[in-house]
Amino acid sequence: MHRPATDQTDELHQFETSLQVSPPDANDRPLRASASGEDTVLDEIAQRVLWLATSIIDRANRGRANSDGVKVGGHQSSSASMTGIMTALWFSQMRSIDRVSVKPHASPVLHAINYLLGDLDVGHLDTLRSRGGLQPYPSRTKDPDTVDFSTGSVGIGATAPIWAALSHRYASDRFPDTPTAGRFYSLLGDAEMDEGAVWEAIIDPEVRSLGELVWIVDLNRQSLDRVIPDVQVRRLQGMFDAAGWQVLTCPWGRRLEAVFAAPGGQALKDRLVSMPNPEYQRLLRAHPTEVHERLLAGLGETDAAALRRVIDDFDADSLASLIRDLGGHDLGQLVDTFEHIDDGRPSVIFAYTIKGKGLATEGHPGNHAAQLTEAQMRELAAASGMELDDPWQTFASDSAAGRLCTETADRLRRVDHETHTVAEVPVELGFTPKSIISTQAALGRFLSDLKHVAPEVAHRVVTVSPDVATSTNLGGWINKTGIWSPAGREDWFSDDRERVLKWEEGSGGQHIEMGIAEINLVSLAGELGLTGSRWGQPLLPIATIYDPFINRALEPWTFSLYAGGRSIMVGTPSGVSLAPEGGAHQSFNTPSVTLEIPGLTSWEPAFAQDLEWTLLEALREMADPDGDSAYFRLTTRPVSQDLAAVPSDPLLRQRRREQVIAGGYRLSAHPASQDQVTLVGAGAIMTEVIEAASRLESLGVRAGIVCLSSPSKIFRAVQERSRVNSTSRSAIADELFPSAHPAPLVTVLDGHPHTLAFLAGVRGDRTRNLGVTEFGQASSVSEAYEIHGIDAGSIASSALDLVGR
Structure with missing residues (x-):
């Protein structure tokens, strides 16, 4: 005889986790109401979120004119698998001080929730992937x-909350009035775990x-092109455990847990x-009438008999529904899991889901797009109590779901914080550099x-390096400011009289030393550059990295710029001037690559x-x-500073400074009108450029010398010059x-x-x-x-070739 799921609720038991967990800390999180009542309301909201997210994508593809014939696209199935997780998180757990990173393909779910909470105008729901509208991925x-x-770049957005949390801790240590932060959530797909950036x-x-x-x-166990053959959850759990994380697993829904028990x-x-x-x-795609026999397929007589005693009590539809009862879609189970998070260490929750849950494409291996x-x-509209031609209905304000939306919106409403400013940066420091x-x-x-x-400007500077602080000349700075570490460590070499570098770690330092992982470096630098917009405490991050290895970190660095994170990246040593180190440490394409990145000015003084x-x-x-x-x-090659011929006259010195920050200046004593040929260089190579000009002069060829401090500034000036409304920026060209x-x-x-x-x-x-x-x-x-x-x-x-000599 079939046993209704409602008769099984008393048989529920505590679900298993891979590690013991600490009691939940209520903090200021909302307390759960009675399980049955809240779960019903959460399920109602989740179904509406599923409908809205699916409709946002549908209207972008079927409801909008497409003049160029290019597929608009969207990810209805990837969004569907996240609906329950995000509904449970937002409507039961999140606080205004929490921050969350949403997996790229679930952006419609985020917009649907924001719409229900009054954070998004209805006019935007028809604008996914259109000019000025909702972006394909969260931005x-x-x-x-x-x-x-x-989070449009897989793996990079997932790790961003780590660096945001670290940046907030640094800002809080540096500036005690930094606003409080809560948890930093990262919602990611299981296929994203393949990214090396995640494990770094x-x-x-x-x-x-x-x-x-x-x-x-x-954990929907599907990627873009395939069903993942072996999800290897235990391996992933072990890797997180070994890294010191709490590991929680939410594999089954409570209906299945009751049957198991x-x-x-x-x-x-x-x-x-x-x-x-x-x-x-494949079982998910089978007709309900096939599920029973597929479950028994391949089993021996004894095992088959034992399984029949369980599944024979269910009719075809009930059995097909039961095997879909995964923890990532049981909102009450998810809320219970959230309440077991240990705030004493980072936590990861593996929530089992079905890709496309609730859609006609549920579980299909080709359902990604x-x-x-x-x-x-x-x-879907009928199942959701909605209408296809009127898709954007919200809940009645006096309904249980409407009241929960209002309460959640009030709880998540963020308080404005004071925004501090950086002290005025001086135009120069007034010291004469060494002669060489x-x-x-x-x-x-x-x-x-x-x-x-x-000092007020320097107070907001934070330097970062991937285990190359001393070899990029940060030693003196570190001796003066110290190393910042959230944990702090004892320097066992502090009493070593022969030690030049003081490696004192604590909450007061201004240098962050990381492991040899350039992706982590640029990601942290970007988040340090966002503390002003996030918490009103601007920082000035300066990261040093061996110049050839910028290429290794180019994609996450570029993405952090796209996300608004600003930083100064110092690539040093660069070029072939570090000749004894060989080709592995000699760079060649970085000037050209960095010239081409939006929102970035490249310099080679x-x-x-x-x-x-x-x-x-x-x-x-x-x-x-x-x-x-x-x-x-920058380079390690010593250069005679006399070659710069910095003017001593205050007016001419000021003019030189303005030219340097505009992108370049002439080093020739004679005017450009007398040039028979012009030699243009940048960086340490100017030594050879100046020597070449001298040789040409001895041969009767007058050569002008142009020293570029920023090829990218000159390129922008040339581009600007060609516009109708050109500005003074174009004058330097x-x-x-x-x-x-x-x-x-x-x-x-x-x-x-190619750079020049x-x-x-x-x-x-x-x-x-x-x-x-x-x-x-x-x-x-040489x-x-x-x-x-x-x-x-x-x-x-x-x-000489150019002048015909």
Whole structure:
């Protein structure tokens, strides 16, 4: 005889977790009402969220004119598997001080919830993936409603709450009036666990102390193209456990748990647990009349008999429904799980779900981007108590669901916080650099001088490095400011008299040392740059990294810029000037790549004074809410500072400074009108450029010298000049390359020559672009320059070719 699910509620038992958990901390979270009443209301809201999210995608594809014929797309099934998790979290657990990162393909669910909470106007629901409308994936800078983290890049958005939590802790230690933060939730799909960025973040030593972290994994066991053959949940659980995380699992709904706990129910549990995932996914697509026999298929006589004693009591529809009763869709079960989160360590919850739950595409292996037909949408409307032609209905304000929406909106309403500002950044620090110094060494001097001259500005500077602090010249800064660590550690070498670097870790430091994981570095730098917009306490993050390894972190760094996180990234040492280290540590494409990134100004100053001026300008940009991030390419090669010929006259010095921060200046004593050829360089290569000009002069060829501090600034100036409403920003291009006095150009860079190739178009000059186009090898600097044809002789020879000598 069939046993109704309602008769099984008394048989429910505590679900199993892989680790013991601490008692729940109520904090200021809402208390649960009676399980049956609240669960009914949550289920009603979840069904409405499912309808709204599915309709948002449907209207973007079927309800909007498509003139260009390109598929609009959307992810109805991926959204459906997250509906229960997000409804339970938002309507039972979340607080106004919590922050949450939502998996990319569930953005319609986020918008649906925000709409029910009054955070999104109904006019936006028809605008998914349209100009000015709802973004395909959550975007904190482009969506019209509340989005805490941009998550369009798989793996990067998932880890962002880690770095946000760490950034908040740093800001709170530095500025005691920083607003309180709550939990940092990350909602991610199980396929996202394949991303290396996820594991690089999880194993960072500082992460294990962040009890405010909660990850919820939507374990639907399907990826974009396939059913995942072996989900290996135990392996994942073990990896989180080994990293010090609390691991909770929400595998089954309470109906299934009750059947498992009943006499003989273990046979069904054993069958479902041992069943390969592809077989289970196929079971979901079977007709209800087939489920019974599929469950028995392949079993021996004894096991089959034991299983029949359990499943024979269910009719076909009830059995098909029962095997779908997973924990990620049982909202009461989810709420119970949330209440067992241990705030003393980071936590991960594995919630089992079905991709496409509640849709006609439920469990289909090809449902990732599948769209419901009109007929299927009407069926969903009927099941949801809605109408396809009037899809945006909300709950009546006097209904239980309406009241819960109002209560939740009030609970999640965020309080405005005071926004502090960065003190005025000085135009220069007033110190004379050493006569011979590298730009990398000048970086260390700059930070020390900044702390002395502008302490209020320096107070907001935080440096970060991936285990390369000393080799990128941050030693002096670290000795003055200390290392920041949320846990703090004893320095057992503090009494070693021969130790040069003081490695004191605690809550008062201004340097964060990370493991050798560049993705973590740039992700943390981006979140440190967001503390101003998140909590009103702006920070000025400066990260140092070996220049060749910027490529390794380029995608997450670019994505953090897209999300609004600003930082200064220092790539050093760079180019082939670190010749003895060999090709593995020689970079060539970074000047070109970073020139092309929106919201980023790339700098390659040649001299220490140029570095000071440009770093101060970069700090001013970061202090400006609408300013850019910056990339600095520095070298370990010592350069004579006399070559800079910095004017002593105050007016001319001021003019030089303005030109440096505009992007470049002329080093020639003669005017551009006398150039027979113009040599253009950037960075440490200026030594060879100046030497080449001198050789040409001895041969009777007058060569102008242009020193670029920022190729990207010059490129923008050229672009700006071509617009109808050009501004003063475009003046520097005409100043350096006056159209009235054309001359052939030789551009030189310790990097790929493509970076400066655009200069040929400034006034149509014949141009030779010199640079690094091959992988390097170990050698001396002079040998390296000869190998790549960027030595003084090669520069002069190219100039002679252009002038016909």
